[in-house]
Amino acid sequence: MLKFLFIKSTSRTTDTKLRQCLENASPDCMTFIAKRKKDILRSDHGIVVAGETSAGKSTLINKILGIKIFKGRNMESTSTVCKIRNSEKVVIRTELETGEVEVKYIGDIDVETKEGKKSLRDTLKELTDMTVRKGSSKYKSVDIGIPVSFLKGNTIMVDTPGIGGSGKVSQKVMEYLPNAVSFIFVINVASAGGMQRDRLPEILKSIINLQIDGEMPCFDPRSVIFITNKWDSIKNDPDDSSDEDDVKKTWKKITDSINRNWPSVRKENIFKMNLIDVYREDSSTIEFEKFRKALEKVIKENENIRLTQHFRYLCTLLEDVRTGVRTRQELTNKSKNEQERKSREHQMKINMLRNHCKTRSNDWRQRIESFIEQEANESFKYMSSDIGKERILNPKGWEPIMEVTYVPNKLCDDVRDRINHYINEKVRSPKVVEEFKNIKDEILEFYKEMSSEIEKMERY
CATH class of the missing domain: 3.40.50.300 (P-loop containing nucleotide triphosphate hydrolases)
Known part of the structure; x- marks a missing residue:
């Protein structure tokens, strides 16, 4: 799509610069463009x-x-x-x-x-x-x-x-x-x-x-x-x-x-x-x-999903490219010393943001792993208790497990289904849903914060 619309040029240097500009604006975009071109066809x-x-x-x-x-x-x-x-x-x-x-x-x-x-x-x-x-x-x-x-x-x-x-x-x-x-x-x-x-x-x-x-x-x-x-x-x-x-x-x-x-x-x-x-x-x-x-x-x-989706993607990508080109133009108008100073400032800012992202990412990963381990341990204790076994193997609305006709393979499937039913109920419980919703909201807020910081760098 985009690759054939405006990246092809008579100048190999111009072609390379445009590709580099696209990659800077959206890493791996050429791979995604190729896949989208294949899809829209x-x-x-x-x-x-x-x-x-x-x-x-x-x-x-x-x-x-x-x-x-x-x-x-x-x-x-x-x-x-x-x-x-x-x-x-x-x-x-x-x-x-x-x-x-x-x-x-x-x-x-x-x-x-x-x-x-x-x-x-x-x-x-x-x-x-x-x-x-x-x-x-x-x-x-x-x-x-x-x-x-x-x-x-x-x-x-x-x-x-x-x-x-x-x-x-x-x-x-x-x-x-x-x-x-x-x-x-x-x-x-x-x-x-x-x-x-x-x-x-x-x-x-x-x-x-x-x-x-x-x-x-x-x-x-x-x-x-x-x-x-x-x-x-x-x-x-x-x-x-x-x-x-x-x-x-x-x-x-x-x-x-x-x-x-x-x-x-x-x-x-x-x-x-x-x-x-x-x-x-x-x-x-x-x-x-x-x-x-x-x-x-x-x-x-x-009805027009492919045209709509791919056009929206191109618009977003072109806007990113426009911002990148504008920033590059503004940079060329500055003196060499100004460019070097601004480059150092941006690099320091990027390193700081990168470290901040790694820290928050590790925090969320540890929080998720800790929460899952905690819920798994609670579930294991519950499944090991007499009342847990009774409720898991005889969920409300199901035929009592002791009344299920004994056919080895069918019984194994039935027990597995009852355990899966308990697990599904557990992962959809208000406590679990609320915790992951909070994590999701925090990640979205952090994303907005990082996007704002990057946008400031692009403007100045």
Whole structure:
């Protein structure tokens, strides 16, 4: 972006000075600019649908589009990433693993008719279903253009291969992650308590790592949506004497797991339904309509997100450069003795600020470590006490641990979930939240103080 807008010049000396000015204004900015340039070239705003095999991803997309273009299966079948976008005519393009793009199908078919839907569905099945044709696995992606006004602007809906199947299929999901501006995770509540213990948390962690590395600068973790599906598979035991039925217990367990793996999730972005019953069952239909509104909000918020975010970054960077250039110009107008004096003053000031930052940083680190150790010791004593064991293993609203059916693996998972529940309650307790809020406020205040001191140096 910026690199090609004004850094390129006919003079190598000028080019070097401009780069140096940028680096002085914002260290490592050239690396961030390169990453942002790469990101802004991704013209599509992908709302990625992910989930384990047979969780209901295809059913969800069919419901969203109002057109049954995918047929759900109980086994791994989709071998490629499918992108759905709004288009006046039906257009299907495929991208091979080699990068070559082919237009596979262009037609005037009417997707409102039964024949048109079947024709489109058969074509997609041929291109994406491994159970039909092994050659489908050679496609990196299939781009589907159909009339669907719900997808506005450059927003596309992306169907990904199921998690938990072959490693190659899951790798395609991982490779596509940086292209996303938001995610919808579909969770099968009948499988492993709703969250696959390996794959889904792994993807969530990968997204966080990509953000830390600056590979997803426009992604807002609060916009992620979780669809919990197949609640009809949870049957209440009529002989169960506990106060809470299996559906409520499963819901609590899943929401705890989601919050643990994705702390930024909004409560209103977790939905419970049977996708197969949408438009046939009142409760699932009502929940689906709530989901649609949440999705519309995400699409609207992300419509021009890349342009907005990158433009804001450039404005901030250019302002820093302007300040640096102005300071350099003012410095050249001073005598050599004045420059040297000012340089010494600034260097002394910088050293003082640097030492001050190190001291405060160490203070906060020690304070945090001391607080965590103190809370850990208190928790250990509580967990070791009789009353602690009783309350942790039998939290309010949960089935008593002694009444849980003895199945070794299930019991181990249940005990682990109860301990994790206690830990989550502990780290969200008013005492812990207040302490870290105070530390955060102090750091922000210190940041403002240091920024003010640096700004004074830039002015004089």
